[in-house]
Amino acid sequence: MINQGIKKTAYISLATLAVSTLALAAPALHAATTANAKSKPKAxxxxxxxxxxxxxxxxxxxxxxxxxxxxxxxxxxxxxxxxxxxxxxxxxxxxxxxxxxxxxxxxxxxxxxxxxxxxxxxxxxxAPIRLYTKKGYKSVKDLPDKAQIAIPNDATNEGRSLVALQTAGLITLKKGVALATPSDIASNPKHIKIVLVDAAQTARSLSSVDAAFINNTFVSAAGLKFKSAIFVEPVNKASxxxxxxxxxxxxxxxxxxxxxxxxxxxxxxxxxxxxxxxxxxxxxxxxxxxxxxxx
Missing domain, CATH: 3.40.190.10 (Periplasmic binding protein-like II)
Incomplete structure (x- = not known):
């Protein structure tokens, strides 16, 4: 038979241990909660x-x-x-x-x-700029004399399109021009006529011109396929x-x-x-x- 004094002492020790454990756990729990709160940034x-x-x-x-x-x-x-x-x-x-x-x-x-x-x-x-047509031309070589080509009228995309036409072999530009405009065309063997259009409207202009440069943003909305372009601007160091x-x-x-x-x-x-x-x-x-x- 266990001595009652020993039993009582044992109960007191266990109770003390439990309280101590809770006391130790509380700061750790608080720290963990605080850490979780800090880990989620403010909305x-x-x-x-x-x-x-x-x-x-x-x-x-x-x-x-x-x-x-x-x-x-x-x-x-x-x-x-x-x-x-x-x-x-x-x-x-x-x-x-x-x-x-x-x-x-x-x-x-x-x-x-x-x-x-x-x-x-x-x-x-x-997104390389691309030249599209709805007139059945298979390449830029097929474009006729005096073909009308629509290009975006904002300064940078206008210059970019003209450089692309030069790369395609349709025109040459004056040397040393940072941002070309149609007035900077030095030679134009096919007498290409440049039509300046808002970038969002170049796709719509396809019904009235021979070809148009269309930014990728507007290609799908116009019902065109990306790979149907007759010329694609090359991607290189200059890009x-x-x-x-x-x-x-x-x-x-x-x-x-x-x-x-x-x-x-x-x-x-x-x-x-x-x-x-x-x-x-x-x-x-x-x-x-x-x-x-x-x-």
Whole structure:
């Protein structure tokens, strides 16, 4: 038979041990709870400016949104624009936080013309500009004398299209011109007539011209197939200026919470899933720009 004194002492010791264990566990539990609270960033909304979203944009930004929400508690609010003159103005004025629609050259030129200082903060995609036709021509060699060719009328894409026409062997440009216009055409053996059209309208112009340069953004919406182009701008070392970017205001690192959110958006964009979607929706004609080597 166990001595009652010993039994009582044993009960007291066990009770003391239990209290001590709880006392030790409490700070650890509190620390773990605090750590979990700290590990989840505060919810933040980032406004991203885009051109009118096509199926590719919707698919890609859905993936990016899910990534940013999961990893940074970031909600992306999309602001859509209808022409290229709007997104940079909105960014400069603070109406949006980021935009993703333009290449380096367009951004640099816009900054010069508008006393801006917007910054590229991430590479996205490079989409070679293409020449399309609905007149049955199989190549640029088939274009007739005095053919009408529509090109985008914004300065950078206008110059880009003219350089592409030179590369295609249809015209030559004056040397040393940084941003060509039709007045910089030095020779024009086929007497090609250049028709300047808003970039969003070049696809619609196909019914009235022989061919048109159409930015990839508008190809699918026009019911065209990417690989039906009769000329494709080559991708090489000279193509760096045509790499598309995500842009921000110059002080984008000042707000630490938003800067952290921007980094999550960039990570969300520069992932394998987006690379696969770029390839899928462009029929392999556009390239993820963040990990390519231009030769």
């Amino acid at each position: 933040i909304t980032v406004k991203v400016g885009l051109m009118t979203m096509d199926d590719e944009d919707k698919a890609e930004w859905k993936v990016i949104s899910n990534y940013a929400k999961k990893h940074g508690n970031v909600t992306i609010k999309y602001v859509q624009f209808t022409d290229y003159s709007q997104p940079n103005k909105a960014l400069k004025n603070g109406d949006i936080d980021l935009n993703a629609f333009q290449h380096y050259f367009f951004l640099d030129n816009w900054n010069k013309e508008n006393n801006g200082n917007l910054k590229p903060i991430a590479k996205t995609v490079i 760096k200026k045509w790499i598309n970017v995500i842009a921000a205001r110059p002080n984008y690192k000042k707000n630490k919470a938003k800067y952290a959110a921007y980094k999550e958006i960039i990570k969300g964009y520069q992932q394998k899933k987006i690379k696969q979607l770029i390839k899928k929706y462009s029929d392999g004609t556009s390239l993820a720009a963040w990990d390519i080597k231009l030769k």
